[in-house]
Amino acid sequence: xxxxxxxxxxxxxPLAAAILSVPGSLVLQRRAAMVGLTGHLVASMLLLAVAxxxxxxxxxxxxxxxxxxxxxxxxxFSGLLLASMSLITWLVLLHSTASIPERLQRLTFFPLAMVxxxxxSGALLTGDLFNLYVWFxxxxxxxxxxxxxxxxxxxxxxxxxxxxxxxxxxxxxxxGVGLLYGSTGTLNLADLSRRTSELPLSFPRIAAVxxxxxxxxxxxxxxxxxxxxxxSYHTPPAAIAALFSAxxxxxxxxxxxxxxxxxxxxxxxxxxxxxxxxxxxxxxxGVLGAVAQTEMKRLLSFHIVSQIGYLVLGFALYSVAGLTxxxxxxxxxxxxxxxxxxxxxxxxxxxxxxxxxxxxxxYRTSPTLAAACFVGAMGLAGLPPLSGFFAKxxxxxxxxxxxxxxxxxxxxxxxxxxxxxxxxxxxxAFWKAPTSARVAAEDxxxxxxxxxxxxxxxxxxxxxxAEPLMTLAQQAAEQLLDRQAYLQAVLGGP
Amino acid sequence: MRSLILLTASRLLFPxxxxxxxxxxxxxxxxxxxxxxxxLVAAAALALHxxxxxxxxxxxxxxxxxxxxxxxxxxxxLGSGLVGWFWQQPYLTGLWTSLPLLGKVGTPLLFDLGVYLxxxxxxxxxxxxxxxx
Numbered sequence: 028x029x030x031x032x033x034x035x036x037x038x039x040x041p042l043a044a045a046i047l048s049v050p051g052s053l054v055l056q057r058r059a060a061m062v063g064l065t066g067h068l069v070a071s072m073l074l075l076a077v078a079x080x081x082x083x084x085x086x087x088x089x090x091x092x093x094x095x096x097x098x099x100x101x102x103x104f105s106g107l108l109l110a111s112m113s114l115i116t117w118l119v120l121l122h123s124t125a126s127i128p129e130r131l132q133r134l135t136f137f138p139l140a141m142v143x144x145x146x147x148s149g150a151l152l153t154g155d156l157f158n159l160y161v162w163f164x165x166x167x168x169x170x171x172x173x174x175x176x177x178x179x180x181x182x183x184x185x186x187x188x189x190x191x192x193x194x195x196x197x198x199x200x201x202x203g204v205g206l207l208y209g210s211t212g213t214l215n216l217a218d219l220s221r222r223t224s225e226l227p228l229s230f231p232r233i234a235a236v237x238x239x240x241x242x243x244x245x246x247x248x249x250x251x252x253x254x255x256x257x258x259s260y261h262t263p264p265a266a267i268a269a270l271f272s273a274x275x276x277x278x279x280x281x282x283x284x285x286x287x288x289x290x291x292x293x294x295x296x297x298x299x300x301x302x303x304x305x306x307x308x309x310x311x312x313g314v315l316g317a318v319a320q321t322e323m324k325r326l327l328s329f330h331i332v333s334q335i336g337y338l339v340l341g342f343a344l345y346s347v348a349g350l351t352x353x354x355x356x357x358x359x360x361x362x363x364x365x366x367x368x369x370x371x372x373x374x375x376x377x378x379x380x381x382x383x384x385x386x387x388x389x390y391r392t393s394p395t396l397a398a399a400c401f402v403g404a405m406g407l408a409g410l411p412p413l414s415g416f417f418a419k420x421x422x423x424x425x426x427x428x429x430x431x432x433x434x435x436x437x438x439x440x441x442x443x444x445x446x447x448x449x450x451x452x453x454x455x456a457f458w459k460a461p462t463s464a465r466v467a468a469e470d471x472x473x474x475x476x477x478x479x480x481x482x483x484x485x486x487x488x489x490x491x492x493a494e495p496l497m498t499l500a501q502q503a504a505e506q507l508l509d510r511q512a513y514l515q516a517v518l519g520g521p
Numbered sequence: 522m523r524s525l526i527l528l529t530a531s532r533l534l535f536p537x538x539x540x541x542x543x544x545x546x547x548x549x550x551x552x553x554x555x556x557x558x559x560x561l562v563a564a565a566a567l568a569l570h571x572x573x574x575x576x577x578x579x580x581x582x583x584x585x586x587x588x589x590x591x592x593x594x595x596x597x598x599l600g601s602g603l604v605g606w607f608w609q610q611p612y613l614t615g616l617w618t619s620l621p622l623l624g625k626v627g628t629p630l631l632f633d634l635g636v637y638l639x640x641x642x643x644x645x646x647x648x649x650x651x652x653x654x
Binding site: 087 | 588589596599605606609611615
């Protein structure tokens with residue numbers, strides 16, 4: 028019973044916090060959000076603690092039996108992502124209480140962030156394809172508003188592209204869902220997996236899977252469908268961009284991996300090759316875009332795209348080693364990217380700009396910020412004692428196992444360029460002689476300081492405790508490829 | 522511009538439409554109807570009232586900000602699922618009981634009531650905002 032409650036709490040708690048605080052004052056909304064987030068964090072940590080023992084557990088909502096009702100299910104993969112996203116969201120929202128102007132906070136920022144978190148949690152936990160679509164809509168609705176909060180001109184311009192492409196993705200999603208339902212008569216993921224694993228690949232099923240992958244691809248921002256991301260992510264305040272980079276694109280890749288592994292037990296060679304190509308091109312184009320930028324938030328947005336390539340690479344390899352790498356990478360990149368966005372937020376507060384050419388000399392004035400930025404940047408680039416190194420090492424080992432040499436070269440090359448680009452950020456913003464004066468006189472607000480330093484420490488910890496996390500990631504990857512535990516938890520029986 | 526025909530009609534139709542919306546809400550469990558349609562009819566009643574009497578009169582009829590209806594409705598729907606937990610049932614499980622006078626009532630009705638309130642609140646919110654632009 029406790030487990031059945033645990034499975035729905037990550038959706039209910041933030042939603043309740045949003046509902047109860049919407050009619051209230053800003054102070055109430057802020058407090059309700061922090062309380063709701065703490066509840067969410069506790070629930071998802073407990074969920075992870077159960078899942079980490081290797082159990083897959085499910086609840087049939089409204090007590091309708093499995094293929095007919097909606098199932099919520101958690102395994103190590105979803106537990107790990109949920110817990111890490113919850114922790115990051117907690118810190119980022121703490122940051123936003125100080126970094127986002129009160130004028131914007133009043134536009135129901137906190138309830139919207141709670142709805143976004145509820146949508147993401149629902150997408151991670153649901154075991155039903157149509158329900159997944161619904162959660163995507165919930166989180167997209169919230170993100171549309173968060174992205175254009177304040178309605179500045181560039182925000183609306185970016186928001187328009189974001190909305191348009193995501194609506195197209197949703198249409199593809201629905202088409203895929205319709206084709207699957209028409210050809211199999213079920214939308215429960217476990218039921219789909221069990222039924223289709225015995226059948227040969229037929230035309231509607233291939234088309235359906237392609238539509239679904241295409242839709243998740245747009246939402247995850249892979250090559251060549253990533254245009255909306257760098258066009259929009261740099262426009263809202265840095266804390267919102269940090270939130271988006273930790274939650275939104277990651278849910279796209281999560282769905283790709285979840286649905287892909289369940290619906291295609293043995294993917295056709297052509298598809299995995301195509302995915303490998305897409306992954307490589309995403310990595311390369313993303314990082315090349317980043318190298319050309321001098322505006323920090325824009326640069327980081329391109330890096331999100333490039334890092335998504337690594338995640339897709341791990342999925343495309345379709346092996347335990349590859350998925351292990353991808354899952355570890357998930358946690359690592361969400362944390363490291365959040366650090367960098369929050370650093371950008373502080374620079375923006377100090378200088379009213381995040382253009383690297385106009386920044387400089389912050390190494391002297393804000394040493395803690397410089398250290399946090401260094402840890403985040405080098406973690407993302409993958410220097411040895413930090414988390415990125417282990418993530419990339421695991422992926423490289425996995426590509427070698429499968430003898431995917433082009434992907435190997437791409438991964439290593441992109442890694443070098445990432446290091447270059449990260450050095451550029453650090454050298455330009457912190458090291459070079461100051462070019463303009465600080466605007467903000469007051470000190471770094473404690474909430475922002477705590478969140479930024481906390482996330483940087485988390486990056487360090489992920490590197491130090493890489494071994495237990497990697498074991499957990501491997502367990503998750505084995506569950507994903509084995510499928511039996513998942514099917515049994517949802518459908519019962521052997 | 523005030524129209525006598527519209528004013529008279531709305532005086533008659535406004536309570537009738539509201540009553541009809543509740544009727545739709547209640548019959549919705551087994552027959553066509555339900556919270557969504559009921560909410561739309563109730564919101565249509567508000568729109569008619571606004572056409573006849575002006576938007577500020579309608580605002581005072583509604584009395585509270587429409588967004589509160591949305592929060593209350595979502596709260597009802599979310600809370601209706603929690604009831605099952607006290608009987609060791611999964612979230613959202615439908616539980617029924619018989620009350621004197623009212624007959625059979627249960628958590629799905631509470632959920633539908635939540636949808637009803639949410640739809641009224643949402644449509645009224647959009648309506649008021651657009652009207653006042």
